[in-house]
Amino acid sequence: MGGGTGKNLNLKLHVWRQKGPNVEGQFVTYDAPGISTEMSFLEMLDVVNERLAEKGEEGIAFDHDCREGICGTCGIVIDGRPHGPRPRTTTCQLHMRSFADGDELVLEPWRAKGFPIVKDLMVDRGSLDRIIATGGFITAPTGTIPDANAIPVPKENADIAMDAAACIGCGACVAACPNASAMLFTAAKITHLAMFPQGQPERSSRALRMVAQMDAEGFGSCTNHGECESACPKGIRVEFIARMNADFVVAQVTKGRREAQAGDSSAG
Amino acid sequence: MDLKSNIPSGPIEQKWSKHKFEMKLVNPANKRKYDVIMVGSGLAGASGAASMAELGYNVACFCYQDSPRRAHSIAAQGGINAAKNYRNDGDSVYRLFYDTVKGGDFRAREGNVHRLAEISVKIIDQCVAQGVPFAREYGGLLDNRSFGGAQVSRTFYARGQTGQQLLLGAYQALERQIGLGSVKMFPRHEMQELIVVDGRARGIVTRDMVTGEVETHLADAVCLATGGYGNVFFLATYAKGCNTTAIWRAYKKGAGFGNPCYTQIHPTCIPVSGDYQSKLTLMSESLRNDGRIWVPKKKGDTRSPGQIPEDERDYYLERKYPSFGNLAPRDIASRAAKQACDDGRGVGPTGLGVYLDFADAIGRLGKGKIEEKYGNLFEMYERITAENPYEVPMRIFPASHYTMGGLWVDYNLQSTIPGLFVLGEANFSDHGANRLGASALMQGLADGYFVIPYTIGNYLAQAPKTKVDKTHPEVKAAEAAVDARTKKLLGIKGKKTPMAFHRELGKIMWEYCGMARNEEGLATALEKIPALREEFWKNVSVLGTPGEVNQSLEQAGRVADFLELGELMCRDAKERRESCGGHFREEYQDDGEAKRDDEKFCHVAVWEYQGDGKTPTRNVEPLEFENVHLATRSYK
Numbered sequence: 021m022g023g024g025t026g027k028n029l030n031l032k033l034h035v036w037r038q039k040g041p042n043v044e045g046q047f048v049t050y051d052a053p054g055i056s057t058e059m060s061f062l063e064m065l066d067v068v069n070e071r072l073a074e075k076g077e078e079g080i081a082f083d084h085d086c087r088e089g090i091c092g093t094c095g096i097v098i099d100g101r102p103h104g105p106r107p108r109t110t111t112c113q114l115h116m117r118s119f120a121d122g123d124e125l126v127l128e129p130w131r132a133k134g135f136p137i138v139k140d141l142m143v144d145r146g147s148l149d150r151i152i153a154t155g156g157f158i159t160a161p162t163g164t165i166p167d168a169n170a171i172p173v174p175k176e177n178a179d180i181a182m183d184a185a186a187c188i189g190c191g192a193c194v195a196a197c198p199n200a201s202a203m204l205f206t207a208a209k210i211t212h213l214a215m216f217p218q219g220q221p222e223r224s225s226r227a228l229r230m231v232a233q234m235d236a237e238g239f240g241s242c243t244n245h246g247e248c249e250s251a252c253p254k255g256i257r258v259e260f261i262a263r264m265n266a267d268f269v270v271a272q273v274t275k276g277r278r279e280a281q282a283g284d285s286s287a288g
Numbered sequence: 289m290d291l292k293s294n295i296p297s298g299p300i301e302q303k304w305s306k307h308k309f310e311m312k313l314v315n316p317a318n319k320r321k322y323d324v325i326m327v328g329s330g331l332a333g334a335s336g337a338a339s340m341a342e343l344g345y346n347v348a349c350f351c352y353q354d355s356p357r358r359a360h361s362i363a364a365q366g367g368i369n370a371a372k373n374y375r376n377d378g379d380s381v382y383r384l385f386y387d388t389v390k391g392g393d394f395r396a397r398e399g400n401v402h403r404l405a406e407i408s409v410k411i412i413d414q415c416v417a418q419g420v421p422f423a424r425e426y427g428g429l430l431d432n433r434s435f436g437g438a439q440v441s442r443t444f445y446a447r448g449q450t451g452q453q454l455l456l457g458a459y460q461a462l463e464r465q466i467g468l469g470s471v472k473m474f475p476r477h478e479m480q481e482l483i484v485v486d487g488r489a490r491g492i493v494t495r496d497m498v499t500g501e502v503e504t505h506l507a508d509a510v511c512l513a514t515g516g517y518g519n520v521f522f523l524a525t526y527a528k529g530c531n532t533t534a535i536w537r538a539y540k541k542g543a544g545f546g547n548p549c550y551t552q553i554h555p556t557c558i559p560v561s562g563d564y565q566s567k568l569t570l571m572s573e574s575l576r577n578d579g580r581i582w583v584p585k586k587k588g589d590t591r592s593p594g595q596i597p598e599d600e601r602d603y604y605l606e607r608k609y610p611s612f613g614n615l616a617p618r619d620i621a622s623r624a625a626k627q628a629c630d631d632g633r634g635v636g637p638t639g640l641g642v643y644l645d646f647a648d649a650i651g652r653l654g655k656g657k658i659e660e661k662y663g664n665l666f667e668m669y670e671r672i673t674a675e676n677p678y679e680v681p682m683r684i685f686p687a688s689h690y691t692m693g694g695l696w697v698d699y700n701l702q703s704t705i706p707g708l709f710v711l712g713e714a715n716f717s718d719h720g721a722n723r724l725g726a727s728a729l730m731q732g733l734a735d736g737y738f739v740i741p742y743t744i745g746n747y748l749a750q751a752p753k754t755k756v757d758k759t760h761p762e763v764k765a766a767e768a769a770v771d772a773r774t775k776k777l778l779g780i781k782g783k784k785t786p787m788a789f790h791r792e793l794g795k796i797m798w799e800y801c802g803m804a805r806n807e808e809g810l811a812t813a814l815e816k817i818p819a820l821r822e823e824f825w826k827n828v829s830v831l832g833t834p835g836e837v838n839q840s841l842e843q844a845g846r847v848a849d850f851l852e853l854g855e856l857m858c859r860d861a862k863e864r865r866e867s868c869g870g871h872f873r874e875e876y877q878d879d880g881e882a883k884r885d886d887e888k889f890c891h892v893a894v895w896e897y898q899g900d901g902k903t904p905t906r907n908v909e910p911l912e913f914e915n916v917h918l919a920t921r922s923y924k
């Protein structure tokens with residue numbers, strides 16, 4: 021195996037192997053000789069797995085699907101860095117030319133309370149879906165809606181919305197954060213939807229509900245390390261967290277006022 | 289096989305409105321009493337599941353990914369067509385309809401295509417209401433661009449991530465329904481069997497990909513929105529997990545398979561670099577708006593592109609198709625690239641590549657402008673190839689990208705099994721023999737948001753309301769079949785991995801049933817595939833146990849189905865003795881251009897399963913063209 025046009029590397033991999041969620045895991049070391057620099061990181065793992073299979077050993081389980089950096093399925097912590105050494109690059113888009121002959125690499129799953137391990141390098145990120153389900157949407161049931169151009173949106177706002185909406189939901193931000201916080205993920209969605217006129221009616225409730233769900237899932241809080249931004253393969257910016265915090269504060273104040281008023285009127 | 293298209297009568301522009309009025313309705317209070325299954329959570333699946341739940345149906349949605357947001361619709365880059373005519377450039381519903389019928393080389397149903405064009409307009413409205421961040425102009429209105437095969441600017445886009453943004457819109461609508469309890473979501477679940485009771489689709493059997501548990505889910509109707517089967521070629525632009533299992537199971541339970549040989553080979557993908565290659569990456573077709581495609585005029589010219597002077601380059605698309613030039617439709621552009629390479633003029637280390645050159649555009653518009661338009665694509669190219677496309681031309685080559693074929697459906701999206709509906713790329717669809725750029729997203733969302741919510745009601749209102757429970761013999765039989773198959777795969781304990789078989793199948797398919805096909809090659813493939821399949825069932829090595837995450841077992845199951853489907857594709861390609869759209873039979877051509885045979889083949893070929901080891905039957909649904917007259921498709 022191997023082939024191709026690049027050079028060949030001989031590597032050693034220390035890979036986290038864990039049979040299932042409730043069993044203990046451990047590092048297992050594999051030699052990976054003759055890896056072409058033209059391969060993607062996941063193709064390198066394919067090769068390792070094919071070689072294991074030929075020996076009758078079960079392959080390393082890892083999540084992947086599109087292999088083009090957009091679905092957000094893949095994610096391996098490589099030498100302590102989610103998605104590895106190359107900035108703004110998902111694991112599937114990382115190529116072996118980023119490594120040198122003789123390198124020893126440590127491969128681990130995302131580690132966070134909100135992401136229980138499923139097997140080996142696979143984790144359960146259902147918590148991120150549940151955060152979206154509580155408020156990460158604009159309520160617009162399919163049906164009669166105004167013409168798309170009825171509401172102009174300033175280009176600057178649309179551009180910021182798109183920057184935030186580029187999030188692929190991979191969870192690298194959580195894996196990178198010392199507190200395993202999901203702030204960057206949540207903030208990106210809140211920012212995206214807050215940039216549109218259509219997003220305004222639910223703006224406050226959205227922020228409150230998504231933040232509450234984030235806490236309920238066991239994600240930590242943000243203490244401004246900024247590791248999330250450097251790990252993000254899509255360049256989502258920490259400034260979105262500031263925007264989210266602002267929305268959250270406003271929402272809490274108005275909610276407090278509304279509750280106080282409701283209390284007053286029921287008392288009267 | 290009953291192949292009634294159920295296209296409503298009357299003038300083309302009124303068919304859908306008339307049909308909407310004539311369809312039976314389910315009383316709002318009764319909708320809760322109906323259970324509907326949706327398999328797949330891409331554009332068609334997510335939008336369909338969310339929209340049906342909004343209406344009040346009880347929906348269960350399944351996907352093999354860990355989250356519905358990851359379905360491969362997410363990878364569509366370029367855009368979505370809609371006949372909004374915001375540009376005032378002469379677009380209209382009729383023009384989009386016309387372009388799509390012609391683009392599909394007169395092998396799609398007029399009625400369906402017109403409905404698609406009508407609905408396209410509402411899709412954009414729906415997406416904007418959800419907050420999809422489409423590109424906008426400085427005045428705040430939506431921007432458009434022109435896209436492969438169209439002479440008007442009707443494509444809406446969100447940078448190079450249109451599919452992602454549309455899918456996230458549908459996903460968010462779906463998550464909202466999950467939050468409200470109207471959709472129950474089953475991620476990491478793969479459909480293994482269809483349950484048919486008294487001739488109607490009544491449920492599915494799935495495998496929980498985490499625990500390995502085999503589960504039965506029953507319903508009043510089943511929808512499949514499981515995407516295309518282009519991974520049969522192994523190397524393709526599809527996600528690695530995309531597979532044919534759901535539709536193949538349905539086929540084997542009696543659903544007709546329409547035009548399996550219609551596959552789209554996309555002209556602009558990054559070429560293969562080595563034999564370890566696991567997938568191919570698409571470079572958006574939008575690049576053809578500014579990039580110029582060329583190869584050296586001389587055979588075997590190994591000079592670097594910069595050293596080849598202008599007059600020694602062959603800008604073959606501009607030369608052959610002066611009015612469309614680099615924007616010629618996909619099938620035509622792919623074939624032309626193949627011809628250049630067959631001619632010995634291909635570029636790059638393998639000789640299987642052509643240049644896509646931005647030097648002129650950079651000279652004309654400046655690097656900044658090009659970066660603004662295509663920055664993320666250029667970055668992606670650089671990441672994969674380590675070459676800088678601002679300085680050296682990109683190298684591209686065609687790759688399997690989409691399948692126009694799929695399960696046959698009538699106007700209501702219902703397959704030949706009552707109660708089984710098929711949406712999006714999984715059905716044999718509205719694209720005929722070739723799909724135009726930016727039309728897949730349109731069709732997926734049209735089916736999900738605006739067609740299935742109506743037609744499912746029409747079906748449920750008329751179907752007998754009977755109860756099926758898990759002890760029904762058909763249910764037991766379906767579960768037993770799944771168990772038996774898993775045991776069989778694990779019990780072979782052979783020597784070759786599922787991936788090795790998949791690669792081999794891919795090679796056969798690409799060679800004999802790829803961009804160009806002929807009688808002899810297809811006959812060869814029809815010998816090689818059954819032999820490979822036989823070897824698979826004797827010598828595949830599937831490790832691990834059934835009751836856990838088992839990626840080797842998942843892969844083996846999918847490859848087993850591809851090994852059967854591949855044969856059907858070749859059979860269909862062999863029987864269709866004409867060239868049309870993406871189906872190019874070397875024997876039927878006019879100097880490299882596809883030559884249709886409308887006398888003999890102006891029909892949909894619908895294959896009917898007859899049992900393992902038996903030759904399936906080929907049925908036909910004739911196609912009639914009342915509005916767009918059959919003509920030779922010319923882009924010259």
Ligand code: FES
Pocket residue numbers: 083084085086087088089090091092093094095110111112113
């Ligand atoms: S596999 Fe889809 S982003 Fe990596």
